[in-house]
Amino acid sequence: MKKELYLLAGLALSPMVLMAENVCISTAKTSLVVNATEGQELKFVYYGEKLSAEDLKNINNSGLPQFSAYPVYGLNCPGETALAVKHADGNMSLQMEVEKTETRREENAIVTVITMKDKVYPFYVDVCYKTYQDADIIETWTEISHNEKKAVTLNQFASAYLPIRRGNVWFSSLYGSWANEGRLVQEPLEPGMKVIKNKDGVRNSHTAHGEVMFSLDGKPQENSGNVIGAALCYTGNYKLRIDTDDSEYHQFYAGINEENSAYTLEKEETFRTPELALTFSEEGLSGVSRNFHRWARLHKLAHGDKLRKILLNSWEGVYFNINQEGMNQMMADIASMGGELFVMDDGWFGDKYKRNSDNSSLGDWMVDTTKLPKGIEGLIADAEKNGVKFGIWIEPEMANTTSELYEKHPEWILKAPQRDPVLGRGGTQVVLDLGNPEVQDFVFGVVDNLMTKYPKIDYIKWDANMGIMNHGSNYLDKDEQSHMYIEYHRGLKKICQRIRAKYPDLTIQACASGGGRANYGYLPYFDEFWVSDNTDALQRIYMQWGTSYFFPAIAMASHISAAPNHQTFRTIPLKYRIDVAMSGRLGMEIQPKNMTDEEKELCRKAIADYKNIRPVVQFGDIYRLVSPYDRLGVASLMYTSPEKDKAVFYWWKTETFCNQHLPRVKMAGLSPDKMYRIHELNRIDNSPLKFEGQTFSGAFLMSNGLEIPYTHNVDYHKLNDYASRVLYLEAVK
């Protein structure tokens, strides 16, 4: 008789090898159950709220159908599959059965590995699950290997599969474009295939995002309802498929996009698919966001436990017009407003070819001494004099054909053999072949040389402004050309790991033509990402709203910029621009010398206040309250401290009509029994709000909310069509 063992991964480590049937992978609030009976196919049983021991024992009798947990192609497979291969003998089928289940501890996480072997071929798939003790996330991926005589071709290699029960399931995903990233799309899942994909090669979150949510019981709600969230942690091309077929389930698959990427797996080589991070919450979409954010801060984001500095970035202030005096002036200005860091953007480098526009010099990472006669040393000295840290922009994965690097190493770029390269930004940009170890050394060297020469550099803005537009690697063999995308990202990962090993304290921003690199594949190496090149505060509300579904405010660079805005040409008052920027990692993207003293004073106060609320914004729990996408004329969200003794509430009017009706916004995430004192930040009104300094119970604030005036009480000449409020709530004894 087979022994039935329940392996409670996440609670205790059971013996290393188990004759397990049901394996329960648990976090504090969730359970995932698979049936791993030896000699049989691995079956998916359950994913959702945490099961009690009693329910777990009886789960097989609950009538739940059992699907293959990792469907493979070849036998009885009319549906979608996760894995499809071609053995050397031409056989295109697989039939996997469970060999063993093992668990191991990895720091404060537990990894469960279920090893499957093909019935006939020495071909193996390990299905892996990783649970953290302190975050409600289960990471799952596979490790594929074989011992066949010759190489096996992997045609399809998803990271994971999850069946989701039908029943008015709504799907939330992000879709956008350059300068319009992170747009939220919500739709019911209907029969047919929904595919979310990326094929850029370099940047993977401009259009689609590799993260999605499933609201299981009808139209998505922010703070109620059962929701599954999934994030594919990968820096490269991905494909997420949801097949709503004739069964009772939506079939969800996620992994690397295999298009033009068939992989030749050599004997004894292991192919590891990227992790799919899964979470489940009974507290709606915001609940899933909070799970992702917590996991990000604790485990996935570089320095997730460190407050971010308030910075000024030079791009929109001066563009390519970098010079020593100009940089010094900007440093003095940001310092005078209370900022802590200055970042010099594009335009500082190039010797033979000077970087005066986007059409040359990438790859030539030497200082342009005509612009900066005192060099980086001079800039660092100025930063020190002004009392701010210094950061610098690079785009190390790229070259221009007009560069010394390209003249020396034309073979280092990605390019189809016998064809002229398709050129990117500026008409001359090309992508370096990161699969080539020599190129990896070069790219690592860009950071290493800067940091060795100028160890006081505190921050690097790492940009990437072109996708892979040419299929061809000079480094890879002709039979391995389909590995190009995968090898690019393996190379990038190796570079990032080397950088992090040598420079663990450096702050690095992932920028990629704006928000092209907001993905958990990047975040272990990067402290934050640039949400978008679009700094228009009104449009940022929409983009930051969507992006906050999966990423915490601490990672979302959000800057106060000029009016009219440089992307939309919209003129938005400074107060509103500040109020939006303060809901993320606050910074500035402006020429301060063009600001009036009054504007600078408003920014100075906002920066001082941001320092006070920074721990709540950057380490707090998000509660989204009114969505801009619901077009109710207002958008609102808040962050609460983990102890619920402090909160910051944001309210932005998104349109203006005379005598309009806006909803009163109920707060969330407070402690009902605590009394909170209200204080408005960034006040511009001539008189304080009615509730300034007043105290209300969390219960009242959450069931009624405060009545926010629709306009600002300012002098006539200051009236405009924007209104916004930031309220700081502090619990009083």
Ligand code: DGJ
């Ligand atoms: C694109 C980035 O998103 C911008 O912020 C800026 O750094 C430019 N590149 C510089 O070329």
